[in-house]
Amino acid sequence: MxxxxxxxxxxxxxxxxxxxxxxxxxxxxxxxxxxxxxxxxxxxxxxxxxxxxxxxxxxxxxAMDVVSQHESADGTIKWLFDVGGGNVIESVFIPEDDRGTLCLSTQAGCAMGCRFCSTGHQGFSRNLTTGEIIGQLWFAEHFLRKHLKRDERVISNTVMMGMGEPLQNYAALVPALKMMLDDHAYGLSRRRVTVSTSGLVKKLELLGQDCPVALAVSLHAPNNALRDYLVPLNIKHPLEELMPACVNYLAHAPRDFITFEYCMLDGVNDSDAQAHELVQLVKHYGHSVSWCKFNLIPFNPFPASGLHRSKPERVLAFAKVLSEAGITTTVRKTRGDDIDAACGQLAGDVVDRTRVTIRIARQRSAELNAGLATDAKI
Known part of the structure; x- marks a missing residue:
């Protein structure tokens, strides 16, 4: 079939x-x-x-079987999907006043090994298929319409920021992106579909040609030495390759800026001196600061990292340096951390959780999928 x-x-x-x-x-x-x-x-x-x-x-x-569903006190919902072979993936819906954002996974596990990301510490299992990527949106959208008792579209934004490096699964990613954009399917604006990458430069160039959507780049450091440690892919694609690729992407992008994601790590990458270094990095490659914005992300600690979250006052001081230089800077609000759905937390102790949870959650999966099927007939 x-x-x-x-x-x-x-x-x-x-x-x-x-x-x-x-x-x-x-x-x-x-x-x-x-x-x-x-x-x-x-x-x-x-x-x-x-x-x-x-x-x-x-x-x-x-679609994939739903192993579990958890709803945060702030309305965030996380689903655990069974993708077979002892592998599970996670998707997160984040409701806000003016939008509903779905964070999707593109791989089971991740091979990038970023120091601050719990998903990377679990290792890599396999790429998801196009159907497994879009199936997360298909399930979430139609489940939420029933759950929230709404007839109109619930999910207005999608971000490829879940488990995995999206551009490492390029062949399956692009058809899924095209379905998100298609007016006969989900009809999302290119500005509201975001691919996040740790810096696969060649695939980034292809994306600009094949399916340009909004771009977020995991930067996390102002120089190669620190980024080599935090984002090991930087050893293969250093800033001298990544930054020009980001500038070049703007010629195709639906927005006039690239978002740089920056996870704030106490005593590692959060000093004023490092903020000033970032300003110079941006100016060097863009000849101004208007071509990018920074999203400062509170680190969500996990035991194996050995890292700690920057203090709120340090984050604000860091943001002030960037803002005073003219760089649009936001501090991401942590959502869903009470259900391990916050940024960098999508790991899920996959093997142990799969052994226990899949066995006890089949009935819940059947109920969720039956409810979705019933809703489709209305």
Whole structure:
């Protein structure tokens, strides 16, 4: 059985043509799947019965099993999905007054090994498929409509900031991004779809050509020596390669700035001197400071890191240096840390959690998916 969540509209059109159907049938099918969250071909009422019968014999619409769901006191929701082979991934919905953001995973585990990220400490298992990436959005959007009793779209923004390095899974990522942007599916603006990368320069160049969306770059240090330690990929792609690639991406980007993510680590990268060094770095490669903004991220400690969160007054002093230099700077508000859903916490003790939790959560998964299927029929 072919899982139709794997197909963007171009691929779904080719699939329908192989079944002897015209392009408009693919568009209808695409809308049923993504806009209405429908899993039953019998319920797709404007498709010819002959096509529905064909589809039932060769295809399905199937998201991953939901192992667990946790809701934070601040409204953040985290889902744990079973992707088979003893692997699980996590997705996080972050509600705000003016938007609803879904943080998606692109890999099971991560191979980047950033010192401050608990996901990286668990190691790398495998890339997700396109269907597993978009399936997180498909499930979350249609679950939330029922959960929040809303008919209109709930998720307005997506960020590829969950488990994994998105650009290391480029072949599966791009079709998923195209589905997020497609007006027949989720219809998100390119400005509201963000890919976060630790600095895979060659793939960054490709993204600018193939599917330019908003870009966030995990910087975390003002010089190569410190970044080599915090973000080991810097040894292969140092700042002399990364920064020009970021500037060049602006020619394709839907926004006129690149976001630099900077995890604030006590006594490691948070001094005023390092803030001034960042200002000079930005000026050197951009000839001004208007081409980027900084997002200062409170570190979420975990035992294996040996690192500590910068004190609030130190973060504010660091931000002041950047702001007074003319750099747009924000301090990220920590969300969902009471359910281990905050930035850098998506690790989940995968092996132990999978052994125990998958076994006891099948009924909850069935209830969630049954509720979603019921909602799709309304």
């Amino acid at each position: 072919v899982n139709l969540l794997e197909f963007d509209l171009e691929a779904l059109t080719a699939f329908c043509e192989r079944l002897g159907e015209k392009r408009f049938r693919a568009v209808q099918l695409f809308r049923w799947i993504h806009q209405r969250g429908c899993t039953s071909f019998d319920d797709m009422s404007d498709l010819a019965k002959s096509l529905r019968d064909k589809l039932k014999g060769v295809a399905c619409v199937r």
